[in-house]
Amino acid sequence: MNIVILAAGQGKRMKSALPKVLQTLAGKPLLQHVLTTALSLQGKSSKTGPIVVVGHGTADVKAFLTNVSNEDAAFSRVLTVLQAEQKGTGHALLQALPKIDLQEPTLVLYGDVPLTSKKTLAKLAKLADGIRGQDSALALLTQHLSDPRGYGRIVRDADGSVLKIVEEKDASPAQKAIAEINTGIMVLPSGSLKKWLKALRASNAQGEYYLTDVIAMAVKDGVPIRTAQADDEFETVGVNSRDQLANLERIHQLNIANELMTAGVSLADPARIDVRGTLECGPDVFIDVGCVFEGCVTLGAGTKIGPYCVIRNCVIAKDVAVHAFSHLDGAKVGNQSVIGPYARLRPGADLANEVHIGNFVEVKNSKIAANSKANHLAYVGDSLVGSRVNIGAGTITCNYDGVNKHQTIIEDDVFIGSDTQLVAPVRVGRGATLGAGTTLTKDAPPNQLTVSRAKQISLQWQRPIKQATKAAVKKVIARKTPKGKK
Ligand code: UD1
Numbered sequence: 001m002n003i004v005i006l007a008a009g010q011g012k013r014m015k016s017a018l019p020k021v022l023q024t025l026a027g028k029p030l031l032q033h034v035l036t037t038a039l040s041l042q043g044k045s046s047k048t049g050p051i052v053v054v055g056h057g058t059a060d061v062k063a064f065l066t067n068v069s070n071e072d073a074a075f076s077r078v079l080t081v082l083q084a085e086q087k088g089t090g091h092a093l094l095q096a097l098p099k100i101d102l103q104e105p106t107l108v109l110y111g112d113v114p115l116t117s118k119k120t121l122a123k124l125a126k127l128a129d130g131i132r133g134q135d136s137a138l139a140l141l142t143q144h145l146s147d148p149r150g151y152g153r154i155v156r157d158a159d160g161s162v163l164k165i166v167e168e169k170d171a172s173p174a175q176k177a178i179a180e181i182n183t184g185i186m187v188l189p190s191g192s193l194k195k196w197l198k199a200l201r202a203s204n205a206q207g208e209y210y211l212t213d214v215i216a217m218a219v220k221d222g223v224p225i226r227t228a229q230a231d232d233e234f235e236t237v238g239v240n241s242r243d244q245l246a247n248l249e250r251i252h253q254l255n256i257a258n259e260l261m262t263a264g265v266s267l268a269d270p271a272r273i274d275v276r277g278t279l280e281c282g283p284d285v286f287i288d289v290g291c292v293f294e295g296c297v298t299l300g301a302g303t304k305i306g307p308y309c310v311i312r313n314c315v316i317a318k319d320v321a322v323h324a325f326s327h328l329d330g331a332k333v334g335n336q337s338v339i340g341p342y343a344r345l346r347p348g349a350d351l352a353n354e355v356h357i358g359n360f361v362e363v364k365n366s367k368i369a370a371n372s373k374a375n376h377l378a379y380v381g382d383s384l385v386g387s388r389v390n391i392g393a394g395t396i397t398c399n400y401d402g403v404n405k406h407q408t409i410i411e412d413d414v415f416i417g418s419d420t421q422l423v424a425p426v427r428v429g430r431g432a433t434l435g436a437g438t439t440l441t442k443d444a445p446p447n448q449l450t451v452s453r454a455k456q457i458s459l460q461w462q463r464p465i466k467q468a469t470k471a472a473v474k475k476v477i478a479r480k481t482p483k484g485k486k
């Protein structure tokens with residue numbers, strides 16, 4: 001089956017520099033949602049990949065296609081054709097004609113209708129199939145709406161057969177009262193489509209070549225027209241404005257939340273979670289309010305995510321507690337670890353089991369072995385940390401000399417006192433203790449106390465006081481001191 005995605009329009013109502021089809025839903029451009037469905041529907045059997053008709057913001061759309069193809073080779077099947085001037089949906093489809101395999105039917109999709117399911121489209125394609133001995137039919141995806149304003153209406157005869165589609169701007173008052181609308185999505189026999197598209201005229205209220213006019217031509221040619229509906233209305237909702245985009249985002253997120261709950265995840269509030277990618281969860285995961293998940297995130301059984309966490313591309317194992325306001329990006333977290341509140345794990349943070357990372361601790365590109373702790377105010381970067389290590393408050397690995405990054409190695413059972421700087425490259429031997437306030441510039445030997453600290457002294461000393469205060473103090477002293485005494 002050929003799949004053509006119409007995406008040349010500007011999307012004026014978005015009031016954006018970005019072409020409409022690149023606005024994002026659940027963190028992905030609208031067009032990417034449509035293409036993902038199109039690619040999975042088409043499989044690799046089809047001669048050509050999905051064809052996108054581009055016009056406004058062509059360079060941006062092409063750049064997006066290049067990027068997404070680098071991430072997922074399936075997208076390199078996507079073709080583009082240019083519609084230099086936007087003269088209507090029929091004119092748009094006409095531009096794709098040279099790339100269409102005329103032996104196969106053509107499915108028309110819209111770049112701004114992101115959530116039509118593969119199931120619905122497969123149903124529509126099946127409906128268009130030629131039944132034994134018959135020519136293939138034209139299949140239309142329609143929808144009954146309580147408020148059909150703005151859409152093309154499906155006009156049927158007394159028997160209920162489809163006669164034509166009338167656009168809102170060309171409709172009579174009686175036609176405007178029709179509740180069944182054209183979603184725009186249809187499957188057409190390609191040979192006839194070629195003939196029909198060439199016969200289109202722009203003699204209508206908008207002076208455009210309407211794709212919808214091919215319906216009356218099909219009726220005239222005796223091509224059967226069949227209609228189907230999507231299971232859910234949101235599948236056919238298009239995005240024209242930012243409020244429609246925000247509404248569709250909430251609908252989509254609520255669907256994702258419901259899928260998670262069906263799979264055994266507890267959500268404090270299904271209306272307050274955002275998944276912008278894929279979130280895989282084991283049983284009995286709990287997610288509190290306001291969390292954002294981006295990219296690929298895996299949460300193991302029994303893991304609990306506190307409120308307002310942002311988690312991107314992370315693998316988090318079983319029975320982990322991530323407390324409120326933590327930010328995890330590109331990290332691996334082992335079983336029964338405790339993260340946050342206010343922790344930051346950056347790419348390459350690789351924590352084994354039962355590691356504790358507390359408030360205002362940042363870990364980057366570091367392996368931390370089991371049972372080690374950094375509970376308060378620390379920076380651990382480019383480090384190898386052993387097991388049962390205690391990293392005191394205020395510890396900093398000084399990994400950057402202004403040009404290069406260097407590694408810090410902290411072996412098993414090390415205790416690092418508070419406010420210690422480890423100037424990398426440096427190694428702390430197994431079982432060593434670093435005294436609080438140490439600036440470590442040379443390796444610390446195993447099992448010894450290493451401390452670098454100025455010697456503590458105590459002096460008699462008068463803290464300076466302000467002149468005005470001095471005078472006031474003198475006065476008070478003068479008042480309180482009996483005469484003759486000093
Ligand atoms: C179209 C249908 C209408 C249907 C509605 C569903 C026509 C004439 N009308 O109307 O029956 O109810 O969709 O949402 O088809 N596009 C191009 N090139 C163009 C014009 C449009 O690529 O020259 C693309 C747009 O980028 C968009 C899609 O086609 O993705 C639909 O165009 P739009 O102008 O929004 O059509 P509607 O007026 O909404």
Ligand code: CA
Pocket residue numbers: 238240
């Ligand atoms: Ca539209």
